[in-house]
Amino acid sequence: MRIATWNVNSIKQRVDHLVTWLGERQPDIVCLQELKCVDEAFPREAIESAGYNVAVHGQKAFNGVAILSKRPFDEVAVRLPGQLLSGDEDPQSRFIEVLVSTAQGVVRVGNLYLPNGNPPETDKYPYKISWMNRLIKYADERLKLGEPFVLTGDFNVIPTPADVHNPAAWAGDALFLPQTRERYRALVNLGLTDALRAVSDAPGLYTFWDYQAGAWQKNQGIRIDHMLLSPQAADRLATVGIDKHVRSWEKPSDHVPVWLDLDVD
DNA sequence: ATGTCGCGACCATCGCGA
Numbered sequence: 001m002r003i004a005t006w007n008v009n010s011i012k013q014r015v016d017h018l019v020t021w022l023g024e025r026q027p028d029i030v031c032l033q034e035l036k037c038v039d040e041a042f043p044r045e046a047i048e049s050a051g052y053n054v055a056v057h058g059q060k061a062f063n064g065v066a067i068l069s070k071r072p073f074d075e076v077a078v079r080l081p082g083q084l085l086s087g088d089e090d091p092q093s094r095f096i097e098v099l100v101s102t103a104q105g106v107v108r109v110g111n112l113y114l115p116n117g118n119p120p121e122t123d124k125y126p127y128k129i130s131w132m133n134r135l136i137k138y139a140d141e142r143l144k145l146g147e148p149f150v151l152t153g154d155f156n157v158i159p160t161p162a163d164v165h166n167p168a169a170w171a172g173d174a175l176f177l178p179q180t181r182e183r184y185r186a187l188v189n190l191g192l193t194d195a196l197r198a199v200s201d202a203p204g205l206y207t208f209w210d211y212q213a214g215a216w217q218k219n220q221g222i223r224i225d226h227m228l229l230s231p232q233a234a235d236r237l238a239t240v241g242i243d244k245h246v247r248s249w250e251k252p253s254d255h256v257p258v259w260l261d262l263d264v265d
Numbered sequence: 266a267t268g269t270c271g272c273g274a275c276c277a278t279c280g281c282g283a
Contacts, residue, residue, distance in 0.1 A: 124282095
């Protein structure tokens with residue numbers, strides 16, 4: 001089973017790229033982030049015509065996540081459990097989870113768009129950290145199920161200096177601050193495996209290049225789109241890929257697809 | 266040193282988010 005993640009930076013702007021990429025990569029499950037549209041505006045027909053079931057959790061203008069699957073969904077749930085620091089419900093559409101059956105059992109996939117958190121001196125950063133704490137609690141509960149579980153999406157976290165072209169330039173950024181990385185380690189240390197790092201220690205593996213300052217042309221990227229695996233999924237990991245070539249297409253997203261193959265079919 | 270997109274409000278440019 002091939003599972004992928006891609007922050008498309010507006011699904012309406014990127015639907016042609018998505019359909020092209022679905023055809024060439026043939027993923028079974030795709031997690032999308034930054035849809036930037038409400039559910040009713042999601043281009044469902046184009047994606048269903050490509051052979052996918054669609055589960056959408058959208059929002060006007062910002063955020064928004066979706067999961068596509070060739071197999072039917074056994075379960076769909078939206079919104080990460082927990083509340084804002086104020087105690088109010090979180091109004092931002094940043095999480096969707098599905099359960100899908102295979103010949104060998106089930107696979108659970110959680111798809112997230114973690115808050116960016118910049119600028120860090122504003123209330124955006126405490127929102128990011130509290131969201132990460134909610135994610136840790138959720139992941140701990142899911143790991144107790146003992147299922148093949150893939151927690152993936154745009155984490156807006158640069159885990160280590162090996163995951164950024166110029167670490168010094170990112171030192172004060174919410175994606176790379178010590179507290180951000182500490183919370184990410186706490187998440188992984190629950191028992192999750194970073195799929196990409198399970199197969200490669202190579203530097204220079206990036207998933208995002210800023211539109212500004214010629215970052216793509218100079219390969220000044222960062223690795224912030226991750227695929228974390230429960231032990232039952234990690235034991236079945238076969239391959240991991242980053243479809244870097246998609247960043248060179250005309251009018252691209254600033255993120256590229258990341259995918260993996262699990263031996264669960 | 267700077268360099269970009271996408272969205273929405275509102276009409277052509279701007280503020281916001283990234």
